[in-house]
Amino acid sequence: MIDVKKHIIESDVLVVGGGIGGLMAAIAAADGGADVIVAEKSDTRRSGSGATGNDHFTCYIPEVHQCGIEVILEELNNSLVGGNADPYIQLKFLSRSFEVVQDWNKWGINMQPHGEWEFNGHAYPGRKRIFLKYDGYNQKEVLTKEALKRNVRIVNKTPVTDFLTYNGRIVGAIGIDITKEEPEIVIFKAKAVISATGNTSRLYPSITPSQLFNTGHCPNNTGAGRAAAYRAGAKLINLEIPNTHAGPKYFERCGKATWIGVISDVMGNSIGPFVDKPTKELGDITADVWHSVFTDKMQDGTGPVYMNCTETSKEDMDYMLWGLKCEGDTSLIDALDDAGVSLKRDMVEFTKYEPILVGRGIEIDEFGRTSVDGLYSAGDEVGNFRCDISGAAVMGRFAGEHASGYVKDVNNDGIDLFSHKTVLEAQKFYSRLYENKGSSTWEEFNHGIQSILDDYAGIRYVRSKTLLESGLEYLDHLEQKAKNELIVNNSHELMRALECFVLLQIGRLICLTALERKETRGMHKRSDYPFTNPLLNKKFLTIRRLENGKNELEWRDMRIN
Amino acid sequence: MPPIIDKDKCKKCGLCAQICGLDVYGPYEKDTVPIVRYPSECWHCNACVLDCPAKAIKLKLPLSMPILYRRLKGEDND
Numbered sequence: 001m002i003d004v005k006k007h008i009i010e011s012d013v014l015v016v017g018g019g020i021g022g023l024m025a026a027i028a029a030a031d032g033g034a035d036v037i038v039a040e041k042s043d044t045r046r047s048g049s050g051a052t053g054n055d056h057f058t059c060y061i062p063e064v065h066q067c068g069i070e071v072i073l074e075e076l077n078n079s080l081v082g083g084n085a086d087p088y089i090q091l092k093f094l095s096r097s098f099e100v101v102q103d104w105n106k107w108g109i110n111m112q113p114h115g116e117w118e119f120n121g122h123a124y125p126g127r128k129r130i131f132l133k134y135d136g137y138n139q140k141e142v143l144t145k146e147a148l149k150r151n152v153r154i155v156n157k158t159p160v161t162d163f164l165t166y167n168g169r170i171v172g173a174i175g176i177d178i179t180k181e182e183p184e185i186v187i188f189k190a191k192a193v194i195s196a197t198g199n200t201s202r203l204y205p206s207i208t209p210s211q212l213f214n215t216g217h218c219p220n221n222t223g224a225g226r227a228a229a230y231r232a233g234a235k236l237i238n239l240e241i242p243n244t245h246a247g248p249k250y251f252e253r254c255g256k257a258t259w260i261g262v263i264s265d266v267m268g269n270s271i272g273p274f275v276d277k278p279t280k281e282l283g284d285i286t287a288d289v290w291h292s293v294f295t296d297k298m299q300d301g302t303g304p305v306y307m308n309c310t311e312t313s314k315e316d317m318d319y320m321l322w323g324l325k326c327e328g329d330t331s332l333i334d335a336l337d338d339a340g341v342s343l344k345r346d347m348v349e350f351t352k353y354e355p356i357l358v359g360r361g362i363e364i365d366e367f368g369r370t371s372v373d374g375l376y377s378a379g380d381e382v383g384n385f386r387c388d389i390s391g392a393a394v395m396g397r398f399a400g401e402h403a404s405g406y407v408k409d410v411n412n413d414g415i416d417l418f419s420h421k422t423v424l425e426a427q428k429f430y431s432r433l434y435e436n437k438g439s440s441t442w443e444e445f446n447h448g449i450q451s452i453l454d455d456y457a458g459i460r461y462v463r464s465k466t467l468l469e470s471g472l473e474y475l476d477h478l479e480q481k482a483k484n485e486l487i488v489n490n491s492h493e494l495m496r497a498l499e500c501f502v503l504l505q506i507g508r509l510i511c512l513t514a515l516e517r518k519e520t521r522g523m524h525k526r527s528d529y530p531f532t533n534p535l536l537n538k539k540f541l542t543i544r545r546l547e548n549g550k551n552e553l554e555w556r557d558m559r560i561n
Numbered sequence: 562m563p564p565i566i567d568k569d570k571c572k573k574c575g576l577c578a579q580i581c582g583l584d585v586y587g588p589y590e591k592d593t594v595p596i597v598r599y600p601s602e603c604w605h606c607n608a609c610v611l612d613c614p615a616k617a618i619k620l621k622l623p624l625s626m627p628i629l630y631r632r633l634k635g636e637d638n639d
Contacts, residue, residue: 046580046608157584180588208625213583213602220583220604250626251605268633310633331607331620338621339628349629443601492587492599 001431002494004185005177008417009155011037012407013400014173014190016160016225019048020389021379022196023143024100024396025368025403029194030150032404038152039175039188041159041197041220041495044144048198049218049380050389053328054136055258056121057111058390059101060094064117065128069094075130079122080257080288081386083522084238084359084540086559089385092366093394100394101132108142110135113326121257121283125274129281131257135326136389158186159495160224161430163193163232163375164422166415170232170374174426176495183434183491185427187417191410192374192403196396197225199380200357203503203510204458205450207351208250212446216245216252216353217380222499223506225381226361230509234370235544237363237383239506240513242355242459242523246287246294248307249351251335255327256350257283260320263293264308264347271297271305278312280319287350291523294351306347317343355459355523357506359386363542368399371544374410376403384540433497438485442497445482449500452478453507462527463514472511479504513541516553563603563620564610568594570617577609577618 013029015022018040030036040047058081060072073090076082105111111134112118119129147154157179164172164187172189200223201215213219230236247253261278262270263286270276271293272286287293297303309317324333341348362370362377363384370377376399379392387394417423454460456471479501488494519533520526538558546552563585564577571594578586578595587598597603603620610618622628 042582042584043580046606046612047582051582052606052608052611156579178584178588210625211601211623213604214626215604218582218604218606219602249629251622251628266631304629306631308633328606330611331605334607334620335605335622335628339630341628341630345632345634346630347633349631490587492584495584496602 008187010189015194017196018044020050021392021396025194025400026152028397028400029404034404036152038154043156054389055326056131059097059132163228178491181490183494191407194376195225196379204354216254227502234372235363235542237542238360245353249349258323258327260316261307261309280316308347309343367402438487440485445500464527567617570615572615
């Protein structure tokens with residue numbers, strides 16, 4: 001059996017995931033007087049999708065924008081992070097976004113790299129611009145330091161695998177210590193848990209299917225928080241509407257809006273209606289609006305589609321290369337150099353990436369609370385709000401603030417976690433995998449999940465009752481085989497194997513919710529319901545596991561107030 | 562073929578193995594040149610390249626991940 005560490009790590013607030021959302025939650029909870037632990041899968045200085053930087057922060061500054069907050073909210077919902085969100089949360093986010101920007105600036109993340117509040121990129125001609133340009137190359141290091149200054153304890157290299165509840169309320173979590181070859185189970189005891197495990201990558205084959213880790217967002221993010229929250233009884237929301245990003249082919253990178261060029265055909269002519277000449281103020285928002293432009297043009301034979309920077313002014317080209325560094329895309333710059341690409345003369349082909357879950361996941365309220373008492377969520381794993389880095393930063397703060405107040409009235413004395421059912425079951429299951437005499441690797445398992453989801457619950461083909469139900473059955477078969485046939489040699493491989501079981505579980509939830517959405521909407525294309533049903537406009541679908549193990553699917557209205 | 566460590570330049574501090582977001586180095590043995598144990602799990606994020614105090618690490622994209630580009634303008638049109 002895999003050992004359970006004898007020392008329980010105890011705190012008022014446990015933050016699961018030390019990305020932007022998690023660190024901001026930890027800082028806010030500590031400021032609120034709570035004793036805080038951050039459990040991080042790798043190292044908070046360089047973990048998550050914001051690991052090496054970011055250069056756009058959605059923000060409302062009344063004196064700069066010179067308009068009401070509703071105008072900015074409208075632009076937000078017309079942007080790549082809009083839709084599928086509750087406006088009452090979006091408004092609260094916008095109302096405090098500038099406050100966070102000012103704190104980051106004070107802490108040492110340069111939010112005014114050119115001496116003023118500069119809004120550029122992802123923008124429509126003649127409209128308000130909402131993305132504040134900043135230099136976030138050091139954001140993780142700065143936030144880690146700010147957390148440590150407040151005596152937040154950071155437990156690195158400890159992926160959390162499950163949450164612990166007691167009488168319907170959260171009391172802790174378990175994780176795996178991967179610092180040594182031999183895995184050990186770690187128990188965390190806490191009065192509140194803030195889950196912030198980011199997006200879910202690796203559900204679908206990347207644009208280079210042989211490379212599992214060629215993903216735009218961080219491939220270490222596989223939905224641990226979503227799956228653990230679901231098992232703890234929390235509601236998940238908006239899982240069934242696929243979301244894709246786009247960028248260079250075949251090296252998946254975020255930062256589409258950092259490029260200052262025009263989305264062009266092979267002759268260099270602009271494809272979209274928004275810009276003919278590249279400018280740093282606008283970029284080209286075509287791909288944010290026409291998500292399928294890259295695949296549409298491949299399918300009708302008029303592709304490929306390129307990012308064309310050959311008409312970009314020298315000043316804007318320098319600005320773009322600087323921006324890519326701020327965004328954390330230095331490896332992309334190196335790869336372009338290594339390939340001998342001259343952006344003044346060469347166009348770089350872009351493509352649509354595989355679906356990931358971001359802004360699809362755990363349902364929260366305006367304080368970051370989930371439907372489980374004491375469990376909060378923030379960042380990319382939230383399902384009814386999305387604003388990427390800025391959303392994680394601001395909503396992480398809200399969750400930390402509220403959790404620090406909540407824990408004052410909670411008492412965990414006398415709760416024995418060593419004999420907790422979830423701990424014992426996890427120990428048994430992880431030990432079974434570790435002691436298996438199988439010969440199949442977790443990579444094979446991950447590829448198998450990707451193949452099934454791609455074919456039966458993806459965007460490559462349509463979705464339908466027969467396809468989705470077949471996919472569910474195939475996932476069950478694969479899960480049973482994996483339980484018996486996997487080989488796990490060390491703590492690292494145990495972490496990866498458990499990620500795959502999480503991916504499979506999330507895949508199953510995607511199938512179930514996609515079955516329930518009997519219409520076509522966005523990239524959720526049902527061949528048996530080939531129309532968008534107006535009755536489902538502004539309605540969200542939630543799923544949660546009941547105590548009897550059955551799933552409860554519910555529709556609810558988008559919340560305006 | 563990620564990341565490549567120049568053994569002559571490496572100061573054996575282990576920082577790359579500690580900060581790697583994907584644990585491609587696995588557990589680090591003190592005072593050794595880190596081993597890239599899980600190269601196929603590299604995200605190519607450049608964190609180890611940026612943070613290495615000895616500038617001893619380079620990343621190389623695998624051939625399966627080429628950047629695709631086409632020349633639109635010749636030298637004369639610059």
